[in-house]
Amino acid sequence: NAGVTQTPKFRILKIGQSMTLQCTQDMNHNYMYWYRQDPGMGLKLIYYSVGAGITDKGEVPNGYNVSRSTTEDFPLRLELAAPSQTSVYFCALGRGRNGELFFGEGSRLTVL
Amino acid sequence: KNQVEQSPQSLIILEGKNCTLQCNYTVSPFSNLRWYKQDTGRGPVSLTIMTFSENTKSNGRYTATLDADTKQSSLHITASQLSDSASYICVVFLNSGGGADGLTFGKGTHLIIQP
Numbered sequence A: 001n002a003g004v005t006q007t008p009k010f011r012i013l014k015i016g017q018s019m020t021l022q023c024t025q026d027m028n029h030n031y032m033y034w035y036r037q038d039p040g041m042g043l044k045l046i047y048y049s050v051g052a053g054i055t056d057k058g059e060v061p062n063g064y065n066v067s068r069s070t071t072e073d074f075p076l077r078l079e080l081a082a083p084s085q086t087s088v089y090f091c092a093l094g095r096g097r098n099g100e101l102f103f104g105e106g107s108r109l110t111v112l
Numbered sequence B: 001k002n003q004v005e006q007s008p009q010s011l012i013i014l015e016g017k018n019c020t021l022q023c024n025y026t027v028s029p030f031s032n033l034r035w036y037k038q039d040t041g042r043g044p045v046s047l048t049i050m051t052f053s054e055n056t057k058s059n060g061r062y063t064a065t066l067d068a069d070t071k072q073s074s075l076h077i078t079a080s081q082l083s084d085s086a087s088y089i090c091v092v093f094l095n096s097g098g099g100a101d102g103l104t105f106g107k108g109t110h111l112i113i114q115p
Helices: none
Strands: A004-007 A010-013 A019-025 A031-037 A044-051 A054-057 A064-066 A076-078 A087-094 A101-103 A107-111 B004-007 B010-014 B019-025 B030-038 B045-051 B056-059 B062-067 B072-077 B086-094 B103-105 B109-114
Touching: A004 A087, A019 A031, A019 A087, A019 A107, A044 A064, A101 B045, B004 B086, B010 B019, B019 B030, B019 B086, B019 B109, B030 B062, B030 B072, B045 B056, B045 B062, B045 B072, B072 B086
Parallel strands: A010 A107, B010 B109
Antiparallel strands: A004 A019, A019 A076, A031 A044, A031 A087, A044 A054, A064 A076, A087 A101, A087 A107, B004 B019, B019 B072, B030 B045, B030 B086, B056 B062, B062 B072, B086 B103, B086 B109
C-alpha cells in the first residue's frame, strides 16, 4: 500500500466529538475515495473525488464531510461522532473511474 | 439492485491443499471484475482484474476465472500457504447502476489455512 498514507491508525472518540481522518498520496492519482468497512459487510463508499476541487457523495455520506484542495490530500471529517460511525475507514486511489484501486492501511475508529 | 454474492462465507483448509472461492453477481452492463486480498488489519490489495472478454487470469498461485454469460467468477488458490489466510473480496465494476464509484463489493470469504 505504498503511496497511500492514512492517519491516525486508531482513535477512540466520545459521542459528539469531531475529528478528521487524513489521507495523503504520492502516486499522483486523480481519483480518491473514502470507504467504511463494518464487520461482515462489504465496503461502503462514503465520499469520492475525481480531482482537486471536486467531491461527490457516495452511498453513506451522512455525518461526514470531505474536501480536496490538492491532488495529494483528501481528509474525511466526522462531525458530532455517533456510535454508528464506529468502523474501519479506508482511503483508496484510482487512476481512472474503472481502474485498479490502491487502498491505505485503514483507520480504526471507535465511538463510545 | 446490483449485488455481488460470495461463497462460502468462511473456509478452513489445511496447508498445501487447494481451494476455490465463488462470486456471483447480478445485473449488467458489466465492465470488469476484481479480486482483492485483505489481510487482517490491513487494506485490500488487488490480485486480479478481468474484463468481460477474459476467461482466466493468473497471479502466481491465484487463478481467477470469469463466465460473463452466467455472471460467475471463481478464485482458485493452489498449494495453499499460511500466508494465504485472509479475506478475499470480489468487486464488480458496472458501467452504470453501480455505486457512485461504479463498484459493488462482495462481503468477502474469510479463508483460514491451518498448518
